Amino acid sequence: MWKWLHPYAKAQKSYQLSGKLLPWFVGLTTTTSIIGLVWGLLFAPPDYQQGDSFRIIYIHVPAAMMAMAAYVMMAIGAFIALVWQIRLAAMSVAATAPVGAVFTFIALVTGAAWGKPMWGAWWVWDARLTSELILLFIYMGIIGLYNAFSDKVLAGRAASILTLVGVINLPIIHYSVVWWSTLHQGATIIKFGKPLIAPEMLWPLLIMIVAFGAFLCALTLMRFRNEILIRESHRPWVCALVTGGDK
């Protein structure tokens, strides 16, 4: 496997590979999100309690899941970057962080929009909302740290260390927030629990999760390719790419 993986530690190879993968992810994103959105927003039955406003689930839940998935991706990248000292892995961390932050932000905004009709308030200090907010703070810290270094090799390593520190901390933060919210104000929140979701609502949701996953990968690949080009801008292959000729 190492023999197979090793060429991709070179910037040019992984630039080409990500270029080949990108159209697939873009295609998957477009098709699944069209199917998922049309099915979810038009054809799925309205919820007996929440009416049509539950349909925001088709954006909210996938965004929240991908916000976490992006962090897991970053943590794996950071681990590889620090243990095997592979520059490209650190670049992938830097490429994923803003995408993850935006997904977190989407999850928070849609969560607030959903909370308004359901809980009667834009914001409640619910455990999941709060830990999502803290996740956003951590993303911001990583992005800020990465941008603060002028030497991007050091920046990548520093951001990787912080990502790994964060990944140890995130479960602790999550559970502390869960306990905090249940002990402090469990009564004020209408607990939905996990409703047994009907299959005709579940299928579009699953499709939307796939769509958001592909979307996350596509955006990350685009940023990753840009990152490679910016960092390697003095290399001959990049110059050749810019001045003429494809790939």
Place this chain on the structure above:
Amino acid sequence: MFDAFIQVVIKDLKTAFRQKSDILNPVWFFIIVVTLFPLGIGSAPALLRRIAPDIIWVAALLASLLSFERLFKDDFIDGTLEQLMLTPYSLAWLVSAKVFTHWLLTGLPILFVSPLLATFLSLDMTTYFALFLTLLIGTPILSLLGGIGVALTVGLRKGGILLSLIMLPLSIPILIFSTMAIDAAGYGQPYLGLLALLGAMLLGAIMFAPFAIAASLRVSVS
């Protein structure tokens, strides 16, 4: 090896006591922040008593942020840090000595002035005792977590605000468990379990943080 630890502690204590105001300023900041709250929200003892633990803990968090700059900055500028890296001892070990000294100079003073603040905020004895215990266990964790943040930002020119961005989200669990323990004590409930959780976090931080700090310092110094 223990000799090296003690040497670093002594050296840091000596340099710190040359600049006594550096030690006292965060403590004064801590006291002033706590004083602002009664002025802002009114001095009704019942209200103050209820939010006292939260005020004191948030103030302690902010005060510790202010003092972190000192942890590595001077050593970074005058090259001591590079010398520490060249010694045959593990950097993580020497760094834990520095963090320990930092706690002696910032965490302990906060513990010493906490009775004064407890009287300011009309805390009763049992609640104060819980507050003291959480500060005793919690402030070393703050020093260790902050050490990671400082080590990452020490080479940057404007690392101060970034340090708070990095460190504050990570220290949220400490704040939550400490204030929960103090609240439980205030209601006369057992709070040993929460203290034990804080203690577990302290042990985890002692185990892992020095290595993270050492790795970050290597990034910052190179």
